Amino acid sequence: MGQSVRRNEDGRFLTGRAQYVDDIAVPGMLHAAMLRSPYAHALIQRIDYSRALEIPGVHGVITGEDVAAVCEPEKGSNYPSGGSWYYIATDRARFAGEIVAIVAAEDRYVAEDALDVIEVEYEELPVVSDPERATDPDQPILHPDAPGGNAALDRVWEAGDVDEAFAQADVVVSDRFVVHRHSSTPLEGLAAIASYDTMTNQVTIWANIGNLGRYTAAGQALKMDYADIRLIVPDVGGSFGVKAWVHQRAVLLAVLSRKVGRPVKWIEDRIEHLRASHHGHGRINDMAIAAKRDGTILGVKMRFTDDQGAYTCLNEPAGLSLLLGNGVVSAYRFQDVRVEARCVLTNKCPVASNRGYMRVQPVFAMERIIDRLARALGMDPIELRMANAIPPHAYPYRTPSGSVYDSGDPPALLRKTAELLEYKDLRRLQAEARTQGRLLGIGVGMAVELGGPNPIDVGTIRLGPDGRLSAQVPTLAQGQGHETTIAQIVADRFDVDPKSVHVTVDLDSRTMAYTTVSGTYGSKFASTGAPAAHGAAKKLADQLAGLAANLLDADPKRIQFRDGQIVATDGPERSVTLRDLADRAHRAPESFGVPDVDLQATFLWSWPNVNPGSREGRRGAATFTGLCHGALVEVDPETGGVKVLRYVAVEDCGRLMNPMIVHGQTMGGVIHGLGWALTEDFVYDESGQLLTNSFMHYLLPRFTDIPPLVIAHVECPTPFSPLGAKGMGEGGAIPPMAVVANAVEDAIWHLGGRIHDSHLAPETVLRALSSAGRSGRPGGSEDAIGER
Numbered sequence: 001m002g003q004s005v006r007r008n009e010d011g012r013f014l015t016g017r018a019q020y021v022d023d024i025a026v027p028g029m030l031h032a033a034m035l036r037s038p039y040a041h042a043l044i045q046r047i048d049y050s051r052a053l054e055i056p057g058v059h060g061v062i063t064g065e066d067v068a069a070v071c072e073p074e075k076g077s078n079y080p081s082g083g084s085w086y087y088i089a090t091d092r093a094r095f096a097g098e099i100v101a102i103v104a105a106e107d108r109y110v111a112e113d114a115l116d117v118i119e120v121e122y123e124e125l126p127v128v129s130d131p132e133r134a135t136d137p138d139q140p141i142l143h144p145d146a147p148g149g150n151a152a153l154d155r156v157w158e159a160g161d162v163d164e165a166f167a168q169a170d171v172v173v174s175d176r177f178v179v180h181r182h183s184s185t186p187l188e189g190l191a192a193i194a195s196y197d198t199m200t201n202q203v204t205i206w207a208n209i210g211n212l213g214r215y216t217a218a219g220q221a222l223k224m225d226y227a228d229i230r231l232i233v234p235d236v237g238g239s240f241g242v243k244a245w246v247h248q249r250a251v252l253l254a255v256l257s258r259k260v261g262r263p264v265k266w267i268e269d270r271i272e273h274l275r276a277s278h279h280g281h282g283r284i285n286d287m288a289i290a291a292k293r294d295g296t297i298l299g300v301k302m303r304f305t306d307d308q309g310a311y312t313c314l315n316e317p318a319g320l321s322l323l324l325g326n327g328v329v330s331a332y333r334f335q336d337v338r339v340e341a342r343c344v345l346t347n348k349c350p351v352a353s354n355r356g357y358m359r360v361q362p363v364f365a366m367e368r369i370i371d372r373l374a375r376a377l378g379m380d381p382i383e384l385r386m387a388n389a390i391p392p393h394a395y396p397y398r399t400p401s402g403s404v405y406d407s408g409d410p411p412a413l414l415r416k417t418a419e420l421l422e423y424k425d426l427r428r429l430q431a432e433a434r435t436q437g438r439l440l441g442i443g444v445g446m447a448v449e450l451g452g453p454n455p456i457d458v459g460t461i462r463l464g465p466d467g468r469l470s471a472q473v474p475t476l477a478q479g480q481g482h483e484t485t486i487a488q489i490v491a492d493r494f495d496v497d498p499k500s501v502h503v504t505v506d507l508d509s510r511t512m513a514y515t516t517v518s519g520t521y522g523s524k525f526a527s528t529g530a531p532a533a534h535g536a537a538k539k540l541a542d543q544l545a546g547l548a549a550n551l552l553d554a555d556p557k558r559i560q561f562r563d564g565q566i567v568a569t570d571g572p573e574r575s576v577t578l579r580d581l582a583d584r585a586h587r588a589p590e591s592f593g594v595p596d597v598d599l600q601a602t603f604l605w606s607w608p609n610v611n612p613g614s615r616e617g618r619r620g621a622a623t624f625t626g627l628c629h630g631a632l633v634e635v636d637p638e639t640g641g642v643k644v645l646r647y648v649a650v651e652d653c654g655r656l657m658n659p660m661i662v663h664g665q666t667m668g669g670v671i672h673g674l675g676w677a678l679t680e681d682f683v684y685d686e687s688g689q690l691l692t693n694s695f696m697h698y699l700l701p702r703f704t705d706i707p708p709l710v711i712a713h714v715e716c717p718t719p720f721s722p723l724g725a726k727g728m729g730e731g732g733a734i735p736p737m738a739v740v741a742n743a744v745e746d747a748i749w750h751l752g753g754r755i756h757d758s759h760l761a762p763e764t765v766l767r768a769l770s771s772a773g774r775s776g777r778p779g780g781s782e783d784a785i786g787e788r
Helices: 010-015 062-070 108-115 161-167 213-221 242-260 270-276 317-326 360-377 381-388 411-422 421-435 481-496 525-552 578-587 658-680 736-751 763-774
Strands: 032-035 042-048 058-063 099-105 119-124 153-157 171-179 193-198 202-207 229-233 266-267 282-291 296-307 335-343 439-451 458-465 467-471 501-505 559-562 563-567 574-577 602-607 623-635 642-652 709-713 785-787
Touching: 032 108, 032 242, 032 270, 042 099, 058 062, 058 242, 062 242, 099 108, 099 481, 119 525, 119 785, 153 296, 153 317, 161 171, 161 282, 161 296, 161 335, 171 360, 202 242, 213 229, 213 242, 242 266, 282 360, 296 360, 317 381, 360 381, 360 439, 360 736, 381 411, 381 439, 411 421, 411 439, 411 642, 411 709, 421 501, 439 736, 458 525, 458 578, 467 525, 481 501, 481 525, 525 559, 525 578, 525 602, 563 578, 563 602, 574 578, 578 623, 623 736, 642 658, 642 736, 658 709, 658 736, 736 763
Parallel strands: 032 266, 202 229, 296 335, 467 501, 642 709
Antiparallel strands: 032 099, 042 119, 058 099, 153 335, 171 282, 171 785, 193 202, 193 266, 282 296, 439 623, 458 467, 458 602, 559 563, 563 574, 623 642
16 A cells, blocks of 8 residues: 555556447347437427338337336436426427437447437427526526426525624625536446346346446336346446436436337447536636735635536535535635525536536635635735635534535645745746736645545455455446555555455446445545455454464464465464465365354445534535645737646645556546636537537647646545545546636736636637726726725
């Protein structure tokens, strides 16, 4: 543990020997293609698929009518507000790209051809495209039966005395900051196979799912006990949260398989993914912050509007709940805060988990308003953050929402970022560059990343007849290196080569142990899967020590594991190899002198201290990782182009179980965040059509867009886990939007330029510069400041 052990799983990934859903062929399997609505909002008057059934090789078609007859609709967390969803249009289509019918045929080509002859009669309806106007009286209602119309959530949460905090302030700063829709774009799209057995009324599903909470949701949707659904999860080609929702497609395939009497496979293509797989949330943030003249932050008011799209998924609207779960205040120690949360429906693709799920949006707003406060006070932005950061001695730290930050040192993160960024030297370089007409900007930002929102998991370790150790932990890894890290944990306990440990992180629900919250989401592996493996290894080691003590006539407490051997250290040293012990257990178990010779251990890990003193109404997660990022950018005043010249990411994810894997995860997260900040954006027109619906228009970052990345760590191990590690898979993606926006505004502030949008395309920057010129705003002035 703690070493950069090379990844065991990379051999099969890099040589094409991994098995993904699309590599699986089931006897008699058909292939599905999905007909999707061309309209963002339309009543479905008639569907005629008779001509499709006449095409040789077509075996069946389902529509929303078929699904509604046998399924339960999915309901959001604030149901009945927000309506419900059968995962397919029933009476009306509510976004362009929504599934209207599904064809099963001998191959995908025939299925696609069949889509062309399905006749659908639509009656176009007015479209809700602007989230700010979604609840206006003149707007069409997406779900006529839902109370509240297009309002899926309207709630106020408050801690402390916010009005008094603002009354005592010397300075109040307010402004609006807008976060755009985006996607995590995994290499592999959603994929599933469903095979319904009419003899047993059971179904087998192969899917690249990442969250077993959705497994139980599939059972609910199909009106089945989920125990009657066999779920098999093979290798997964990336997810970043998006594939938590593949259960919705799997449910539809199960209905189709039942109708045609054959297994059915569906593999999502890229255009389908961009149009109809859940987007990252767009949000309009109205922020106000109150402070004393010395920089002490007294309180914050947040008012946000989330664009939910056409439906609220299982745990949506999630903006308020995840904000509270993540502690509300980020890395800062103010206690008075008010949140006004408004979530509305529009005729767009629904939103749900993407990397940095509902942490990217509030961090962008918080870090932007803190930078504005620094300017209003005439303080350095790092010094202002340092003055308000939670001090290390305050941990474990209870936030205003009740979440408990387990460990951390935000001031150390800030110092390290400034050091690696060479902050003071950059300020001198910036001043010199301005004399030459160059626009350099420096930005910093902090964040907190929750890890393990459902802090439970299970692991099984066994000693095989050949003396080799194997582990099964249902983390459903998607490329994060779990197999290697688990092998390291097991190898440490038994003192064996980690390459000799066989690790399985996929799932067959019929034969393997799992919990209904297992999986990879919410940066939970270090908080749940890893401790489960550790607990199982310790449990098995104790069992084997007892067996070896009987053989060696030794005290079980004086047994050690050394280089594949079990050694008795009381008196003259005696030993038995793991292989010999396993062989004897299988050939002559009676020789151990005990009634039960158990070479396997299963351990259920439950986080001991999610909320000290309170298990009821708990909020938060198992661990909280601290982050601080910094960037140097250059802005081209002629084109509006932004070039990131240097980027520093410093994080505290506790003990680094494998520094190389942590480094790679952080790097990938930063690149995700930089792509969202600079190139990636979902743009809809007023008719609800997605304009950026392919990689020709939804622009992923290229290698040339990525600056040299400096990644470093401040290790504050969590005191609540035997491993000391904290979740970190999403963290790298959370601050970059805010950090780059702060840096760009820093570059153009003296020209009167202000940044309000998270997507820093050239036109965004040029618009900011042009607006500054039209307003005649002097560079030193501030917007929306009140002084007392």
